[in-house]
Amino acid sequence: MNLKELSKNLGLSQTTVSRALNGYPEVSDATRRRVEAAAKAFNYSPSNRAKGLATGRALAIGHVIPISTRHEMVNPVFGDFIAGAGETYSREGYEMVLAVVADADEQKVYDNMWRRRAVDGVVLHAPRMNDVRIPYLQKIGMPFAVHGRASGCKTPYTWLDVNNRRAFERATDFLIDLGHRRIALVNGLEYMDFADRRRAGYASALMAKDIPVDPTLMASGEMTEVFGYESMRSMLGAADPPTAVLCSSLVSALGARRAIEERGLKMGRDVSVVTHDDVLSYLQNGGETPIFTATRSSVREAGRRLAQMLLGRIAAPEGPHQQELLEAELVVGDSTGPAPRKD
Template identity: 60%
Template sequence: MTLKELAKALGLSPTTVSRALNGFPEVSEETRKKVRAAAEAYGYRPNMRARSLATGRAMAIGHVIPIQSGHEMVNPVFADFISGAGEIYSQAGYDMLISIVPDDRQQQAYQDFRTKGSVDGIIVHAPRAGDRRIHLLNEVGIPFVVHGRASDTHEDYSWVDMNNLRAFERATKLLLDLGHRRIALINGLEDMDFAIRRRAGVRAALETQGIALDDRLCFTGEMTEQYGHAAMTKLLALPDPPTAVLTSSMIPGIGIRRAIRESGREIGRDVSVIIHDDDLSYLPNGRDDPLFTATRSSVREAGRAAATMLLDIIATGDFTPRHVLLEADLILGRSTGPVQALTPT
């Protein structure tokens, strides 16, 4: 069905129908509802090119993905975030433009989006401490939402984040309640904001018991299975190895489990492990009987929240910074237990 045919069926002019579908304020709410209901009933789908011309919008949201090796964005957790955001874009008639660039070309990619007018807004991924992209996007005036927060950035901006500090503070306190005192942290890259906050959460919990965070028990790196395995192997080789370990993802958690098994020890009995699992659709931790004790949050839900926030900023023109802080659940699994003395193997 064409726009003209829909207008004829409704007894309205094509201009009125177009304006109703595109949310123009001069069309009454009653007419908008009537037109949208008819469009749904008749299966009408607007011509996006024509809609873009009518609204002056590109009807697309930009995502810039760096491809430099050693960067956290290689983590496939990104796929779940994109899936959540994509659901919201699709419902609103928006497309997604993904620009894959070398790490040092990110700022140019944002400027190109603005210059070409190819997107109406941008989602910023993987913020770092003092992230310069925040200032750049504030300066060019394009709507944006950050997935995460940027430590040491003094400008305000819109963001959706998980309470990383609180999640890892709670997880560490659980281990302390189980009697653990030598607690290791196998973290993500620690110039990334989430990793900075998770380390701060571990430190805060330890300090409640008068324990200093031992840097020799802390690792930082790209969150791969191999990284988790290598870090845990080194920890278990220490004269006084940790009895518990926290890690920033399910993915290194699998490597940690492999290293514990290879050492002849048992996870949950000899070494307790807590992961952050992001409620991954492609790598489930289990619902009724979780393998790992985990701080669990839905990165897909974070994608939905960020997309919803950005589309509202675009629709209203209100650039007032907005903030959504999601809390993680602490899920008990089979990977944690009371502290026991480790014996050499």
């Protein structure tokens, strides 16, 4: 039975029935009890659309993915984040709206979503440096929360991020303490805020120990297995190759390991590898003993928490913005060891 049929059986308007089921005070106790009894008798559960009639909300959250980053849809990091956020939405009675759009149309899609009240807010993914989407969403008044941060955006907004700079500074220090001096960085796209912060942490740790920052030991690109492989293969073929490497994702670290083994070298003995591990459901970093030494943070938990922060923003749009910086844990696995001695 749907809302229209239930309303007809009761001889009441759909709005009155919906408001009765959602506890609105203007509905009398007698009417509320009558509606609740009928809903129970007919095994009626209000849909989000019916609830929306009563609350004036869509009870939906938007996730907009530009075509240029459509790989996000199959990226295990994105999948785990969405799974975590979905748990929060489901518990709070919200649905999720996913849209893959042309880059040039992204702002138009946000505008249409908000104007049609198709969603109550959006999660902003993969923030860039000076991200223009943030001031645009503020301009149109749409509630939003950012997975990450955007350097250069001065106005306050709600965000949740990992302390990427500190994580890679700590990982670099760990390798330096093992005696490594030729330390490479296989990073993400450095117009992305997280990758810029990771490079800054890596460079800061090197400079603090008077180790030159060598551009030939730094690669930036989309974090695929092939990119990790090709970057590591190129660096290992140089006259003064690295003895250690930091990778910005577990996927690119797998490619780096392939390049190491292809040259007849052993990871952890000849070349040490540290990666960032998002604690993924379907791409796990070994069992009790991790395969890779890693800076670790749960992206699924980040999805849960950021979704809750956004729902809080929707409920209290004039309240203070929430901002949370998560610290990554450094876990030691089999992929790192002392720097090899030179003959």
